[in-house]
Amino acid sequence: MNMEGSKAPIIYLLSLVLFFSVVPSILAQEVEDEREFNYMKGSERGPEHWGELRPEWGNCSTGEMQSPIDLWHSRVKVVPKFEEITRFYRPSNALLRNRGHDIELEWEGERSTIEINGTRYILRQTHWHSPSEHTINGKRYDGELHMVHQSRDEKIAVIGLLYKIGKPNHFLSKLENQVRLISETTLEINVGVVNPAKIKMGGRNFYRYIGSLTTPPCTEGVLWTVNTRIGTISQEQLDLLREAVHDDAERNARPLQPSNGRKMNLYTHMIKNRQQ
Template identity: 75%
Template sequence: METNKRPMLYTSLLLSVLFLSFTASVLCQEVDDEREFDYIRGSEMGPERWGEIRPEWATCSTGEMQSPIDLLDARVKVTPRSAEINRLYRPTRAMLRNRGHDIELEWEDDSSRIQINGTEYILRQSHWHSPSEHTINGKRYDMELHMVHQSRDNQTAVIGLLYKIGKPNHFLSKLMNNIRLISETTLELDVGIINPSRIKMGGRKYYRYLGSLTTPPCTEGVIWTLNTQIGTVSEEQVSLLREAVHDHAEENARPLQRTNGRNMRLYAHMIKNRQE
């Protein structure tokens, strides 16, 4: 009897470990099914209710390190130098997807990555919010791009870039026709080889703080890096992104969250491209 129980015990333990690993991985990801939540203030599925919709989304209501936040100079500690964010991005095949609550560009392999404090984070996807989710000294911008990276142990690091109305955004211009093709659909398109390094990150200063995903399940522990240099985007480009998604997500910015005394730093050394 004892010899029969041990294999069953080991199998049970293995399944438990695999289940927990899978669950941790799932909870780190943003929800793709936009039908389960929306951005309409006061609605049953609106931002104020996200934490009540599903048990695993409770952090959206109870979390103490939620994003986005206002990056107020009076609360930010200026740090003259820091270790660079080493960025190694390579041209990679990508899929463009209409998730209903945003337009997402997903890279298909692990060849593009960044390094923060000795940890490598693989570039998984980018998506757009309009208006911006983060604000600087109370000012909200016209668009915000999130470049979402994930480490081998499912930790998340996001680079955020802010934009104001002005000249067309060069990177977004390359995707305009494809975005029109998936407008108001649930389609996804293979858009071929896309070089993420074409997403320009100018300037030499950036904000850093510890926050969360800005959509359910609002997982915390996300390392946020926001470039202080404001890029430009045309009114046509912003309008297209808004029209492409469903009506309830034309303005897909989560309301500002409480800072709860978190450390926010302004670093004076920007992202560094790395060659291999």
């Protein structure tokens, strides 16, 4: 028997194990197939039934730390603390994908990261919801952008940005033609190099709490940062996002979830942009 030849399959298998243990899988975190669930109230696949559709989605029904929630001032603790969020965002190649339930922009590679409380998170993707999923003092806004980050040990941090109808959103304006190309399809297209630093994160305050992904499997333990500054998006842009997805996701906001006594803090912060 050729010992060198017998070692090759073993080495190959070990390489595969090492690869999949090191490279985090966003596909394992968020469901990509929009046919498995929808946002229609009363539907068998609607939000109130997500936890029943697959065993691994049980958190959607039984989880105690689900998102989104209402960020109600009387429940929020104002923390007299200056906290810095450091962005190491750099331009990199990106794919624009119509997932049916939303429009997602996914960056290739690991060129863009943020640092929160000493933990580095890699920017994986961003996607849009309309209307907003989070509310502030019961007020729901016209749209919400989620920037999904993941650490090496697969912890998830999401930055949520809220929008109201007004001037066109500058970042989304650069993608409008591509969104039209994938409207009502399941296509993805390469949109070339996109700089995530162009997504404005102004404002001096943000809410921070521990929640979950807002789509199945509703994974808990997500570190949420929701900016108090309300940006703008035009009515035409909002209509474009709604027309591009499937009919049952035109209003793709998960209903509010119980806070269950969770700690919600309001911080003063500073966002710094740095080069790696």
